Amino acid sequence: MKQPLEAAWESIRTGLRRDVGARTFDGWLKPAEVGSFDAESGLLEIAMPSQFMADWVSSHFGDRLKLAWTSALPLVTDVKIVAAPDAPRPSPLLILEDTPSAEPASTPAQASQLRDPSAPNFDPRYTFDSFVVGKANEVAATAARTLAKTDSVGFNPLFIHGGTGRGKTHLLHAIGQDFLARQPGKRVVSMSAEKFMVEFVRAIKENDTIGFKHRLRSADLLLIDDVQFIAGKDSTQEEFFHTMNEIINAGRRLVITSDRAPQDLDGIAPRILSRLSWGLVADINPADYELRLNIIEAKLDALPGVDMPCPVVEFLARRITNSIRELEGSLNRIAAYAMMTGRDIDVAFVEDVLANVLRANQRRISIDEIQTQVAEHFRIRKAEMTSARRAREVARPRQVAMYLSKQLTPKSLPDIGRRFGGRDHTTVIHAVKQIERLRAADAELDADIRLLVRQLEG
Structure with a gap:
């Protein structure tokens, strides 16, 4: 992460010196250094030599620095001006003697304070051009x-x-x-x-x-x-x-x-x-798969140097469905961790970095959905899922539905049995073991179950 931060900081410093003038820049902003960066929250600390300078720069240039950083490096979402850990804490008299003379009236920062205090502070990233449109919005x-x-x-x-x-x-x-x-x-x-x-x-x-x-x-x-x-x-x-x-x-x-x-x-x-x-x-409405895919691709355009293969893009679009904000935050997190660790971005890496996010986004599949999908696939009536019939053309789909209920829902074995016509939990255990054995021996049944899982999770 060090190189992208340093490169962005060099560009930002050049722009600040041009905008505020050499005197103000040398007196107040030149001593600033890049501090710690939290990849998860996007918070970057800018360290100053003293608490007084940190407070002054935060007051006069805080918004400008945040805007510059978020524009230059989208991984940064917030900026905090702090005193360096080893910064001295001089008395007020020493501060006035030892720090550069502050002439706010001559700085652009002072001029900006004279504007209407009620004027809105819009985020420059939030424009129509950066808003990805789909059927949902x-x-x-x-x-x-x-x-x-x-x-x-x-x-x-x-x-x-x-x-x-x-x-x-x-x-x-x-x-x-x-x-x-x-x-x-x-x-x-x-x-x-x-x-x-x-x-x-x-x-x-x-x-x-x-x-x-x-x-x-x-x-x-x-x-x-x-x-x-x-x-x-x-x-x-x-x-x-x-x-x-x-x-x-x-x-x-x-x-x-x-x-x-x-x-x-x-x-x-x-x-x-x-x-x-x-x-x-x-x-x-909630973004559909296609819109999520387009949002990821648009976001990647703003993250230069991030190489994300198509399988990873598709994986993220399929798995992170709760909100667009969470999807964008996940992309920033992946990019930051990849830069810091030097690892290639593949599905395994993403699963590791976003373990908690992926768990939170896992869709809650109900037993009723499973019964409906399995009945349609095997072309039987849904009512057969709870009937007493034991004919093979009915019993096998019912066992598949029990097996999927065990795999895809958090329900207990007794709960599953009750949803299948009040059957005992031992019946569910038998169904699960039977389908596991058949999947290993019957390629066609295994393919059927894989298809059902994709349909239910999609």
Whole structure:
């Protein structure tokens, strides 16, 4: 991992020196060194010679360094500025005497602090170009592009919903960035529903509700993430409803995300749910195999030097199904471990590195699914799985289903027996042993079972 980090750091240092000027760079950023890197979390530490310098650089250049690192090396997802382990802890007087003179007014960092503090801090990686579109997210992606790019839209608000890690926040950031790029004079406000609630409560305590309302309701584009968090908060919902109405009635744009569809949100006032449903409701479904495959390939394009063979790509697309976020994190982890260990990336390596992730993604196959699939394969009625008939054309498929239930589910032998017409656990043991023996001797039956396993796991 040392070489990619050092190469990226050299490029970043060159860019920083050009952007902030030689004086500021030499005084504050030149002493910085690459510290430890956690491949699992993506956290990189940048070490400074003293705690004072670490605090100053973190305050003035923290966001800039994070942006530079995440852009230069996607394996890095966060940056923390720390004091070197052996850094001295001088008194405040010594710090002022011994450290370079800080002239914030002359630095670009100071200028950036003068911008609107409410301006959104969008992740530059989350763009429309980097969002991989498939059947699962096509409607949401198209609606998001339309709202961001066109002068007028036929729907408002846009409500995007889907489970964790499917790309809702990615689309939210993409909308904001594209909208501002096309209309730089417009005002965009982006926040989570939780932050909306916290800031509203603070405004009440500080007698500044007018300022809070003006800041949100004057936005040309308002982006609210995870609206489900205002459930049960009556006063927050009241303010949220009026904010929504003000934005929509003024012809400005509103985008809201949630982990559920409006009709499935509990604890939120009916009039809010009704208002949310007036616009376009677009869902993001779980990514299918083809979309997961395309996402992996797109992600690999951003990881230069990572050689991942097709069998590994297909293995990951088939096995990591919980969320896109988890899939991307797994790719980063594989790439980091491969760079650190120097090992080739093959399926065995991936199984070793992602053991916990693969276990968490293992699909829960039910006995009912097994019975259905086996009955269809052997062309018998599913009811025969629980019947008392002992004819060979029925008994053998039933034994196969018992065998697969033992192999593919965590159910106990007595539980399996009960699901097959109340049979004793010894019957299940006999079926398992019988199929194991037949698989070794009967190539056709072995092929049938392999096919059934692929169908059930796929």
